[in-house]
Amino acid sequence: MTAIRVLLADDQTLVRAAFAMLVESARDMEVVGQAATGREAVALARTSRADLVLMDIRMPDLDGIEATRLIAADEDLAGVRILVLTTYDTDENVVEALRAGASGFLVKDTRPAELLDAIRTVAAGEALLSPGPTSRLIARFLRSPVAPATGGPACLSERERGVLALVARGLNNTEVAEALGLSPLTAKTHVSRIMGKLGARDRAQLVIVAYESGMVTPGRL
Numbered sequence: 001m002t003a004i005r006v007l008l009a010d011d012q013t014l015v016r017a018a019f020a021m022l023v024e025s026a027r028d029m030e031v032v033g034q035a036a037t038g039r040e041a042v043a044l045a046r047t048s049r050a051d052l053v054l055m056d057i058r059m060p061d062l063d064g065i066e067a068t069r070l071i072a073a074d075e076d077l078a079g080v081r082i083l084v085l086t087t088y089d090t091d092e093n094v095v096e097a098l099r100a101g102a103s104g105f106l107v108k109d110t111r112p113a114e115l116l117d118a119i120r121t122v123a124a125g126e127a128l129l130s131p132g133p134t135s136r137l138i139a140r141f142l143r144s145p146v147a148p149a150t151g152g153p154a155c156l157s158e159r160e161r162g163v164l165a166l167v168a169r170g171l172n173n174t175e176v177a178e179a180l181g182l183s184p185l186t187a188k189t190h191v192s193r194i195m196g197k198l199g200a201r202d203r204a205q206l207v208i209v210a211y212e213s214g215m216v217t218p219g220r221l
Contacts, residue, residue, distance in 0.1 A: 004123045005032045007050035009041035009067065010085065011059045015108070019054060019115075026116050038062030042070045045080055052081045052123045055102070057093050065096050072101025072201065081122045081202075095208075103202050125202065126172075153213050155197050161215070163190045167203055168210035 006023050008031060010016045020031045033048040035041040039062040045053055053071065057064040068082050084097045084105040094105045103122045106115060153161050159180075166176045177187035191203070200206050209215075 003028055003030045004119060005030060005049060005051045006119060007031075007033045007035065007041065007044055007048055007053045009035040009038065009044075009053055009059065009064065010056040011036050012056075015056075022112050022115065023054075023119070029116070029119065036060075038064055038067030041067045045071050045077055046074070050080060052083060052119055054085060054119070055082050055097075056085045057097060058087075065093060065100050068097050068102050069100035081125070083118060083122045098204050099208055101201055101205070103204050153198075153209065153215050156194060160190055160194050160197070163187065164194055164206060164210055165215055167191060167194075168207045168215065170207075 006029055008016050008019050008023070010019070013036070016034050016036075020034065023029045023031050032050050033044040035044050036059070038059045041053060041055060041059075041064075042062070044050070053068075055064045055068060059067075062070075064084060068084070071077050071080055071082060082097075082102045084094060084102045085108055086094055086105055087108055097105065103126075104118070106118055110118070153164060156164065162180060163176055166179055171179065173187045173191060174184050176182070176191070177184045180187070182190075191206075194200070194206060195202070198206065198209050200209065
């Protein structure tokens with residue numbers, strides 16, 4: 001089994017040390033680098049061959065949002081996933097991090113086992129989204145929509161729009177399949193096709209598109 005290569009980015013030495021001990025305690029993970037600034041995180045992402053970056057938002061020199069944006073925009077780092085860490089789950093900067101290319105977020109006081117599970121989830125290419133906190137957070141802070149780079153949901157079929165609406169509510173492929181009477185494989189195929197049409201890196205980006213286009217609104221959560 002190939003270990004998940006994790007890069008830690010946090011300006012607090014003790015926090016990095018604690019996360020490093022936790023990650024190294026898992027048999028399927030290894031720490032391949034530690035960064036104290038966003039700029040260091042970007043540089044190490046390019047040299048460490050990390051699979052995932054555990055990214056703090058508030059860092060000196062270059063914050064986690066800009067670091068996320070640079071990593072996500074680098075074609076050579078297309079396979080690198082970013083899991084954002086925040087002190088509070090009401091931090092509006094989390095939304096900007098998702099827009100920039102992060103695959104999900106966690107609060108720093110998450111239990112150790114949950115953090116390790118989150119790393120596994122995001123490293124596997126899934127987004128770390130839940131119907132509750134994430135949806136409420138996005139609904140609260142998406143006040144100035146940014147037009148998607150593609151044609152948005154208008155380029156999707158009616159079925160694909162239905163799948164996207166469910167994904168935006170935090171449903172996984174199995175739940176989407178059950179809601180629409182599809183097989184899990186068909187639901188997964190629809191999600192992959194939607195991501196391709198919208199140029200989305202993962203499900204987190206699909207959620208952003210759904211909110212920014214008005215497809216999903218707070219009143220419909």
